[in-house]
Amino acid sequence: MTFLRTLSVIALLLAASALHAIGQEGDSKTIHDGVFTEAQAEQGAKLWEGICGECHMDEEFVGENYMSSWTNVPIAEMFDLISVTMPEDNPGSLADAEYSAIIAHMLHLNGLPAGEAELPAVYEDLQKILIQGPFQ
Ligand code: HEC
Numbered sequence: 382m383t384f385l386r387t388l389s390v391i392a393l394l395l396a397a398s399a400l401h402a403i404g405q406e407g408d409s410k411t412i413h414d415g416v417f418t419e420a421q422a423e424q425g426a427k428l429w430e431g432i433c434g435e436c437h438m439d440e441e442f443v444g445e446n447y448m449s450s451w452t453n454v455p456i457a458e459m460f461d462l463i464s465v466t467m468p469e470d471n472p473g474s475l476a477d478a479e480y481s482a483i484i485a486h487m488l489h490l491n492g493l494p495a496g497e498a499e500l501p502a503v504y505e506d507l508q509k510i511l512i513q514g515p516f517q
Pocket of ligand 1: 467
């Protein structure tokens with residue numbers, strides 16, 4: 382019994398260090414690394430005003446209060462939540478690229494820097510981008 386327990390502890394430790402190694406495999410980023418473009422955020426702003434603005438105010442999703450609830454969560458989770466549940470009166474009605482543009486707009490509103498490449502609209506790629514403070 383004790384021997385088996387020791388074995389399973391070793392197995393768990395090995396699994397944990399393997400996972401850790403995957404986590405460090407280079408290409409993960411945070412929202413501070415210029416993960417969307419200006420043009421994309423502008424496109425998102427128009428969609429936001431036309432669709433989301435019917436029920437939401439910008440301020441709801443700006444700053445520490447809202448954003449810190451997402452600390453260390455991959456942006457894929459935010460994409461998933463919004464694309465599955467919003468707009469509340471017609472969930473999932475936008476194209477994936479439109480949801481990405483809207484999230485780019487939300488990042489822009491939060492004062493995060495634009496970059497060279499668009500925020501992807503593919504879940505697996507969005508999993509490599511972590512939401513982290515500081516937030517404005
Ligand atoms: C018909 C009204 C309506 C529309 C349109 C709408 N929402 Fe919402 N949304 C809600 C309600 C109600 C909630 C839940 C209460 C809240 O947090 O305001 C919500 C919640 C949210 C949340 C918070 C989720 C969380 O738990 O963190 C986000 C983000 C969001 N909406 C984004 C959007 C985006 C982006 C759009 C446009 C594509 C949109 N909403 C359109 C009504 C709406």
